[in-house]
Amino acid sequence: MKTKPDVSEMTEAQASAELEQIAQAMAAADIAYHQNDAPEISDAKYDALKQRNAALETAFPDLVRDDSPSKKIGAAVRSGFGKIKHIVPMLSLGNAFSDADVIEFDKRIRKFLSISDDQPLAYTAEPKIDGLSLALRYENGVLVSAATRGDGETGEEVSQNAKTIADIPHKISGAPDIFEVRGEVYMSHKDFEALNAAQSAKGDKEFANPRNAAAGSLRQLDSSITAKRPLAFFAYAWGDISEPLANTQMGSIKRLGKLGFSINPLTKLCQSPDEIIEHYKNIEVQRATLGYDIDGVVYKVNDLALQARLGFRSNTPRWAIAHKFPAETATTIVEAIEIQVGRTGALSPVAHLAPVTVGGVVVARATLHNEDYIKGVDSNGQPIRKGGDIRVGDLVEIYRAGDVIPKIREVIKRGDGPVFQFPEKCPICGSDAIREEGEAVARCSGGFSCAAQRIEKLKHFVSRNAFDIDGLGAKQVEVFTQDGWISEPADIFTLQERFGSGVQQLRNREGWGDKSAQKLFDAINERRNIPLNRLLFGLGIRHVGESSAMTLARFYGDWPGFETAMMAAQNHKGEAWETLNSIDGIGTVMAAALVDFFHEPRAKAIVDRLVTHLEIEPVAVPKTNGSPVAGKTVVFTGTLELVSRAEAKATAESLGAKVSGSVSAKTDILVAGAKAGSKLKKAQSLGVKTLTEQEWLDLIAGSSDS
Numbered sequence: 001m002k003t004k005p006d007v008s009e010m011t012e013a014q015a016s017a018e019l020e021q022i023a024q025a026m027a028a029a030d031i032a033y034h035q036n037d038a039p040e041i042s043d044a045k046y047d048a049l050k051q052r053n054a055a056l057e058t059a060f061p062d063l064v065r066d067d068s069p070s071k072k073i074g075a076a077v078r079s080g081f082g083k084i085k086h087i088v089p090m091l092s093l094g095n096a097f098s099d100a101d102v103i104e105f106d107k108r109i110r111k112f113l114s115i116s117d118d119q120p121l122a123y124t125a126e127p128k129i130d131g132l133s134l135a136l137r138y139e140n141g142v143l144v145s146a147a148t149r150g151d152g153e154t155g156e157e158v159s160q161n162a163k164t165i166a167d168i169p170h171k172i173s174g175a176p177d178i179f180e181v182r183g184e185v186y187m188s189h190k191d192f193e194a195l196n197a198a199q200s201a202k203g204d205k206e207f208a209n210p211r212n213a214a215a216g217s218l219r220q221l222d223s224s225i226t227a228k229r230p231l232a233f234f235a236y237a238w239g240d241i242s243e244p245l246a247n248t249q250m251g252s253i254k255r256l257g258k259l260g261f262s263i264n265p266l267t268k269l270c271q272s273p274d275e276i277i278e279h280y281k282n283i284e285v286q287r288a289t290l291g292y293d294i295d296g297v298v299y300k301v302n303d304l305a306l307q308a309r310l311g312f313r314s315n316t317p318r319w320a321i322a323h324k325f326p327a328e329t330a331t332t333i334v335e336a337i338e339i340q341v342g343r344t345g346a347l348s349p350v351a352h353l354a355p356v357t358v359g360g361v362v363v364a365r366a367t368l369h370n371e372d373y374i375k376g377v378d379s380n381g382q383p384i385r386k387g388g389d390i391r392v393g394d395l396v397e398i399y400r401a402g403d404v405i406p407k408i409r410e411v412i413k414r415g416d417g418p419v420f421q422f423p424e425k426c427p428i429c430g431s432d433a434i435r436e437e438g439e440a441v442a443r444c445s446g447g448f449s450c451a452a453q454r455i456e457k458l459k460h461f462v463s464r465n466a467f468d469i470d471g472l473g474a475k476q477v478e479v480f481t482q483d484g485w486i487s488e489p490a491d492i493f494t495l496q497e498r499f500g501s502g503v504q505q506l507r508n509r510e511g512w513g514d515k516s517a518q519k520l521f522d523a524i525n526e527r528r529n530i531p532l533n534r535l536l537f538g539l540g541i542r543h544v545g546e547s548s549a550m551t552l553a554r555f556y557g558d559w560p561g562f563e564t565a566m567m568a569a570q571n572h573k574g575e576a577w578e579t580l581n582s583i584d585g586i587g588t589v590m591a592a593a594l595v596d597f598f599h600e601p602r603a604k605a606i607v608d609r610l611v612t613h614l615e616i617e618p619v620a621v622p623k624t625n626g627s628p629v630a631g632k633t634v635v636f637t638g639t640l641e642l643v644s645r646a647e648a649k650a651t652a653e654s655l656g657a658k659v660s661g662s663v664s665a666k667t668d669i670l671v672a673g674a675k676a677g678s679k680l681k682k683a684q685s686l687g688v689k690t691l692t693e694q695e696w697l698d699l700i701a702g703s704s705d706s
C-alpha cells in the first residue's frame with residue numbers, strides 16, 4: 001500500500017480530498033459488509049481507514065464532514081459484537097454490607113500501607129450506579145472505540161452504539177493522547193417507564209428494570225435502535241491512559257468533568273470512615289428521589305500513589321469497596337425443599353418458594369445452606385431464628401442484597417408440613433452422604449461416579465473465571481450431558497471432530513443454527529490455549545479458588561513442573577510435599593486436597609485426557625523490568641517496619657519473585673525484620689543470602705512499576 005503523507009505536511013485541499021475519499025470508501029465497505037454480507041476490504045484495512053480519518057480530523061477539525069465515518073450511526077454498524085481486549089482489565093469491587101465492614105476496610109488499608117490510625121487517609125465516596133460499565137477509548141481526542149466489560153479481560157465492541165448516547169462526546173480536547181474513560185451506562189426511571197409503555201403499546205416485551213433496559217439497549221446489533229433509546233452515562237474511572245489525569249481520585253473526577261463528561265454530583269471527598277458513613281446515609285436518604293437506580297456507595301482511596309501501592313487482589317482493587325444498601329425483603333411460602341449436589345459433592349438444601357418480587361427481581365428459590373441451618377442452629381451450635389426450624393408450608397420472610405442469592409430471615413407463620421429429614425444418601429447417585437466430624441456440610445461420597453458432581457464440575461470448568469467458553473454455559477452443559485455428548489472436560493474439545501462438521505447435529509436442536517454452532521466450535525478452539533492458572537482453577541479441586549490457582553501457577557511456572565510436583569508429593573511426604581506446604585498462601589488442607597486429587601486414578605485420568613487437547617501457557621510473568629528478584633524464592637520473617645508484610649509480599653510477587661513461608665535450601669533470599677528468630681538462624685546455617693528490610697528495599701528500588 002502506498003504510504004500516505006504525514007497529516008502535518010498536508011494542505012487543507014489535500015486533506016479535504018482525502019477525507020471525502022475515505023468517507024466514500026468506508027460507506028461502500030459498510031454496505032458490502034452489512035447489507036450484502038460480502039466484505040470487500042479486510043478488517044485491518046477498514047481499521048486503517050478509520051484511524052487515518054481520525055488523524056485527519058484531529059489535524060483539520062474544520063473539515064469534519066457531515067457524512068464522516070466518525071459520526072456514523074445507524075444500520076451501518078461495522079462491528080457491533082466484535083471483541084476488544086481491555087489493556088487494563090475491568091475489575092469488579094469487593095462489597096461491604098455494614099458500617100463495621102467499612103471500618104474494617106479502612107483498617108485493612110492502613111495495615112497494608114503501615115499508616116497509623118492518627119494519620120489522615122482520605123477517600124472519595126460516590127453512588128454506585130446500577131447500570132453496566134463501558135470503556136471509551138479516545139486517541140488524540142477522538143473517540144475510537146467503546147467496549148462493554150465482558151469478562152473483564154475482553155469486552156464487546158459497541159462503538160457505534162455508544163456514540164448515540166448524548167452524554168458521550170465524540171471529540172474532546174485537552175485530554176491525554178491515549179485516554180480511556182470508564183463509567184456506567186444507565187437509564188433514568190422516567191425514560192425506563194416511557195420505554196416500557198412504548199414496548200407494551202407495540203406488543204413488544206417489557207424490561208424487568210432500568211438496568212436490563214440499559215443493557216438490552218446498548219447491546220443492539222443495529223445502532224439505530226440504540227439511538228432511539230434514552231441512555232445516559234456517568235464517568236467515574238479510567239483505564240489505559242498515556243498520562244495521569246491528576247494525583248488524586250477527586251482531582252481526576254473533576255478533570256473528567258472539565259473534559260465534558262457527566263460526573264456524579266454526589267461524589268464527595270471524605271477524610272475519615274465516619275465521614276464516608278455519614279455521606280452514605282446522606283445518599284441513602286436521597287436514593288428514592290434521584291431518578292435513577294443506585295445500589296450502594298463506592299469508596300476509593302483518594303491518593304493515586306497509594307492506590308498504586310495497594311494494587312489488586314485477583315479480581316478486585318484493594319483500594320476501593322462498594323458499600324451496598326440493605327437487602328430488600330418480601331414474604332412468601334416454602335413450597336418444597338430440594339437437595340442439590342455441588343461440584344465437590346456438597347449436599348446443599350434449597351427452598352423452592354412461591355414466586356415473589358424482591359427489589360425488582362422475581363425470586364423463586366432461597367439457599368438453606370445445610371442441615372443445621374434448616375434446624376435453626378448456626379455453625380457454633382447457637383440458635384438462629386430463635387431456634388425455629390424451616391418446614392415445607394412455612395410462611396417466611398426472605399431478603400436479598402445485590403446479586404447475592406436470596407436467604408430466609410425468619411419463619412413468620414408455621415405451616416403444616418412435617419419436620420424436614422435431611423437425607424443420608426446422595427439423592428442423585430445413592431452413594432452415602434457423609435458429614436465429617438466438625439463439618440457443617442454432608443458430602444456425596446460418589447466422586448466422579450456421581451452424575452451431579454460430574455455436571456457441576458463441568459459447569460465450573462466452563463465458567464467465567466475458568467475456561468469461559470462463549471456459548472457453553474451452565475444450561476448448555478446440562479443439555480449436552482443429558483444428550484450424552486459430553487461427560488468430562490476432554491469431551492468438549494472433541495465435540496466438533498466427533499460430529500464431523502458437527503453443525504448438522506447441533507442445528508437440529510432448538511435454538512442452534514449453523515452460525516451459532518460454528519461460533520461455539522470457534523469459542524472452544526480459542527480455549528485450547530489456556531493460561532495455567534485458569535486450568536488449575538477450572539479443574540475444580542476442593543479449596544482451590546482463583547487466587548490460590550494463581551499462586552500455584554506463579555510458583556510452579558508451567559504445567560509439567562506443577563504436575564511433576566503433585567505426583568512427587570504422594571502420601572503427603574517428601575521434599576515436593578514440603579515445598580508445596582511452604583508456599584505462602586497454600587495451607588495443609590489445600591495441599592492435601594491437591595495431592596489427593598492427582599492421586600485419585602479417575603481424576604488423574606480425566607486430567608490426562610484433557611491436557612492432550614491443550615496448549616497450557618505459563619502464567620504471564622508480571623512486568624519485572626529486569627528486576628533482580630524475578631524468579632527468586634523469597635522469605636520474609638520477623639517484624640517488618642518500613643512496609644507491611646502484605647505490601648512486601650505483593651510487591652515481591654509483582655516483580656516476579658515467589659514468596660515462601662518457610663526456609664529451605666531452595667530459598668534465595670531471606671528478608672529479616674526486627675526480632676527475626678528461627679528462620680533467620682536456619683537461613684544462616686544453610687548459607688541463604690539474608691537481607692535487612694532496608695537492604696531489600698534498596699535491592700528492588702527502581703524496578704517497581706511506579
Ligand code: IVH
Pocket residue numbers: 091092093126127128129130131132133149184236237298317320322
Ligand atoms: S469503580 C476497579 N465506581 O460496579 C474498580 N464502579 O461492582 C472500578 N459501578 O464493574 C469500578 N458505579 O460497573 C466504580 N461509582 C462507581 C460505580 C461502579 C457503578 C459498577 C461498575 C463495576 C461494578 C463493580
